[in-house]
Amino acid sequence: MYETTYRRPTSIDEAVKLLRESDGEGKLMSGGMTLIPTMKARLAMPSALIDLRHIEDLKGISFENGRLRIGGGTTHAETKASETVRQNAPTFSYLAGLIGDPAVRHMGTVGGAVANHDPAADYPAALLAMGATIHTNTREIAADDFFTGMFETALEENEIVTAVSFEPPQAAGWEKFRNPASRYAMAGVFVAKRADGTVGVGVTGAGNNGVFRWTAAEEALSSSFDASALDGLSISPDDMMGDMHGSAGYRANLVKVVTKRAVNAAKG
């Protein structure tokens, strides 16, 4: 790891100020579960580490006006355990409980996970499927506009994810086919039957440009919310990622199989 300066702001404003002062060389740190390993591998050398874990405004889970709101600093373990999340969006709680391992879940945060947009991260699939909103210190961004490409988001410099919020779906299912080595998703599919009756299908781990919505499946499922609605569909390997763990063709098969299973899970 390269040497760096550790900063501990207690407010969002202070964090932004510290970030500005670092002239683009500083980095926000939330759970550190992605950032610290990257630094240990000497692939990142931020001049300053601005620790968001002591900012009260980033914490907390609430349900107001029909929307569930989860603060950006909320750990996966907190999301998993929250009674509010369990009652309103049990599948989201279930998803949080399957991320990484216990150590990762007790450190990693929803804000860090969405800001990072790892192409195999779990939350983005759910947020896309449910049509969630990403809140930052300056604006609100629809999930559809937020995840712009692999490791890329609509976040601008000095912008901090403060929360995510969404209207709980009527029904949802999450299925994760794990990479045998990293245990991240090789195909993770979140199926959400939204409040308005339409269906969202968010896919992670498989696409060659990060998380995406499988719109053909959404249409089919919106007219018939049953796994058999997907029978005639297929997804093109051209849009899939291929690596030593699975070719694009294999991933294309997985997306379909896993989506069906997610539908079955949603139907309980």
Next chain:
Amino acid sequence: MGVEGIGAKVLRKEDRRFITGMGRYTDDMSVPGMKYAAFVRSPHAHAKITSIDASAARDMPGVIDFLDGQQLKADGIGNIICGWQVNSKDGSPMKMGAYPALADGVVRYVGQPIGIVVADTRNQARDAADAVMIEYEELPVVVKGPDALKDGAPQLHPEAENNLCFDWEIGDEGATAKAFENPAKVIRLDILNNRLSPNPIEPRAALGHYNPAEDHYTCYTTSQNPHVARLVMSAFYNVAPEHKLRVIAPDVGGGFGAKIYIYPEEIVCLWASRRTLVPVKWTSDRTEAFLTDAHGRDHVSKVEMALDENHRITGLRVETIANLGAYMSLFSSATPTYLYATLLSGQYNIPAIYANVKAVYTNTAPVDAYRGAGRPEATYLIERTMETAARELGISPAEFRRINFIRSFPHQTPVIMNYDTGDFEACMEAGMRMADVAGFEERRTEAKSRGKLRGLGMSCYIEACGIAPSKAVGSLGAGVGLWESAEIRVNPVGTIEVLTGSHSHGQGHETTFAQVVSQRFGVPVENVQIVHGDTDKVQFGMGTYGSRSGAVGCSAIVKALDKVEAKAKKIGAHLLEADEGDIVIENGEVKVAGTDKKLAWHEVCLGAYTGHNLPDGMEPGLKEGAFYDPQNFTFPAGCYICEVEVDPDTGVTKIVQFIAADDFGNVINPMIVEGQVHGGLAQGIGQALLEGVNYDESGQLVTASYMDYAMPRAWDLPMFKVETLVTPCTTNPLGLKGCGEAGAIGAPPAVINAITDAIGNNDLTMPATPEKVWNAINAVA
């Protein structure tokens, strides 16, 4: 058995410190003035080094020095050697490519050390290592064994034409050819044995400390055999004379073979300490471990088995290409020859066997022994062929094995080994009973109703442990003898220290060895201390690998105990005024048989040390040593049965049942043995389903972290059902065979046989990843 003697499930004495985080590993060691090393390593798989410029690095904060291969060479530090001479079939000696501890002008694998930076802190050393400017002229690269032999392949070493290190054979080629002249049936199979990374939880580390006042060196290192390390570093690498070099291998967090060898880093740390006059510590990070710890396996083989009309095997012919990596590691020549092809007879009576092994160089990390070392490769080849043959013959795999089992002992195979004892059918019957093989078809049908493909696979392995009679291995080219040493020091108060040349790095010696002593004198195990891993404390010994610590290490302890017992009896007889022959020692007492005359054990011990009343002419003290040279290998054998369910939609394999019926001879501690079996099975199943070192065509290691190298985890494994059967080994005093590697040796073919049975396609390689299995299903659908 007593509650703490041989056969008792004594809890591991060493676990208190390990579980509470109080183990002391090499990286925990610290000496005054110690500095930190970072190695500059090759980013290329094959390249000429055209220039090295360390001027910027030297000027960086905290940097003490940068040293490279030219300085190493100028100081006369010798090249890394392979300690086992193997000759090609034409009689010519193996072609060892020069392997300097720091590269000398050419690099041949990614990660090969080029230079060392010594600095005040670890980070400063790393920063400076990154700042060393090296210019390379890249050379063409070859990574796969068979490709290395092709016309026009990139050439690695001037010493080895066509990248061929040796072209070795074993068995009777003519007699084997005869078996194929008129067979009732021939089974043919291509077999790949995947390359593995050993992954001990503790990465390698070394602390080299040169003391100018005494012109003496100390090396703390993660070694399975510190004495061998000292011998090789002094005799071959000229690091220091043996009497001026102390090697300490403290707690070692797993080895699996990878810590047998003497690597560049410990040599360079010692040498750098003399150069810089500061103690130098290096600890591998996980990426360095993937890049530079000796890998295992990597065989490509063709096998042919000839059968007669009664389904008896009449001949076996094997051709193997063994990938050695870029350089020869310490025992890299023995692993794919004498530890491999000598086991090709398996549990079966095969009259004629011929095997040819070509060992080749490639631009990959060196390959050497990894848990099982050669025997897993042999077992995988034989047991897949057995299962394939049974399927092609249309008889049950059990029946086919029954027809061919060796049933009388000793049995001389056509490939050197002489099996002393065993009962192969008993193991198979036990395994089949435990696995409820009779009920399998019903379970298969039930699984089908759930859309799952269920399969059953068997593996009847035999392996060779307790390496080995020194004379025999000497005649086969070993540069060392493979005996073991022990010293028993009885203290005046009756407590006992055992100094052993074996080394424990997970095996539980501190418990099992103490049990052997406890059994002999009836002293509690906590009164017995096992001392190992320090060349200043312990007499020369050969270390731990090849499941030899029970069969060889304990046998040396038994021999030394015999001498202690004899002397204690003489003293007891003298003190009790009885005949020596009437003295028995048990339950902590020295007694005259059939009387109530007795002394406490510690009274006799104290008597030995006061010397106030010893038999005339007897030396005081109670301390004896022994060297034990085994008469033969030992031959653990068993039957593993794996049952799987495959999901045809995704190709995912779930192991629903795994049975192990092992014959390890006598067992000292059944709990520790079971633990060894569990660990071995996990690694064997890891090889079958998950693990595989993967280099891309340019020789970059794709699997350089746990993001890409798939280790088995608890949820990949079923609850194992294990049993042991006993046919005591006939060639050592305790009748022990060894259990440390069996799981890793026997498991892979059981798993693959089960999957191929489930999916109805025998064309499948390890690791059987979901994608491969899915493709194999679709290929026959």
